[in-house]
Amino acid sequence: MQLLTTAKPMFIPFIVAGDPHPDVTIELALALEEAGADILELGVPYSDPLADGPIIQRAAARALRHRMTLQKAMELVPEMxxxxxxxxxxxxxxYNPVLQLGEESFFALARKNGVDGILIPDLPFEESEHIRKRSAETGISFISLVAPTSKRRIKAIASHAQGFLYCVSSLGVTGIRDTLPDELGEFLEEVKRYSRVPVAVGFGISSSEQVNMLKDRCNGVVIGSALVRKIEQLADKLQQEETKTDALNEFRSYAQSLVAPLE
Structure with a gap:
């Protein structure tokens, strides 16, 4: 199932559920939609992440202090x-939180709460068939990741992609990068040759200059660490009633400035 097709490249922001507080997460989601977001990635905090860099790890730690869980994260969706x-x-x-909850319960809760898609970064393509099947049965898109190291697997991953195909721009964990790999354009062209769904790029996309460089090479950009860092900077103001509105406005303006080249 394809989640969305727009004339312009999609803006796909990532935030962590419960950061800096569950109630604020809901307001941040709305601010991002107002800033032009086409799809929202809502991250579930996890104590032992494989793909998350320091910025998102700190956000997860803040969210875990509010006892955020996979189930509670999904329950934020109808509130949004x-x-x-x-x-x-x-x-x-x-995958570990999904396993602990139980796949049947996970999909039941996802459907009940109106979740549109799932992304499990530590579940290899070769081990994801059962999850992809359940996703198709419940009408929930399973978002696949393809990385520069996936050369021999690009065609297989792309041919089974649902919603959109998430291209990892560079090796390593998430984070803010000053430059993107020179070979990224060639990688994206190869992925687009095989993909039946929109192709989005993430990991390290953190400036309007990078967005401008990518806008004609893909169907969407995923921005996470830069937005999560801004939330960290505004955390105190976002949790105080007298400063929350100004902080949300500042966050919305910052998000808009990052993706201005997409307009």
Missing amino acids: RKKGVKIPIIIFTY
Whole structure:
């Protein structure tokens, strides 16, 4: 199932559920939609992440202090809908929380709460068939990742992709990078040759200059660490009623400035 097709490249922001507080997460989601987001990735905090760099690890630690869990993260989705969020919402979680909850319960809760898609970064393609099958049965898109190291697997991964195909721009964990790999353009061209769904690029996309460089090479950009760092900087103001509105406005403006080249 394809989540969304837009004339312009998609803006796909990532935030951590419960950071800096569960109630604030809901308002941040709305601010991102108002800033032009087409799809939201809602990260589930996890104590032992494989793909997350220091910025997102700190966000996860803040969220875990509020006892955020996979189930509670999914339960934020209908609250976001009540607040006015209309864009598709992807749950980004590692496999261990899914296993602990139980796959049947996980998909039941995802469907009950109106989750549009799931992304499990530590579940290899070769081991994901059962999850992809359940996703198809429940109408929830399973978002696949393809990395520069996936050369021999690009065609197989792309041919089974649902929603959109997430291209990892560079090796290593998430984070803010000053430059992107020279070979990224060639990698994206190869992925697009095989993909039946929109191709989005993430990992290290953290400036409007990088967005401008990528806008004609892909169907969307995923921005996470730069936004999560901004949330960290505004955390205290976002949790105080007298400063929350100004902080949300600052966050929205910052998000808009990052993706201005997409307009």
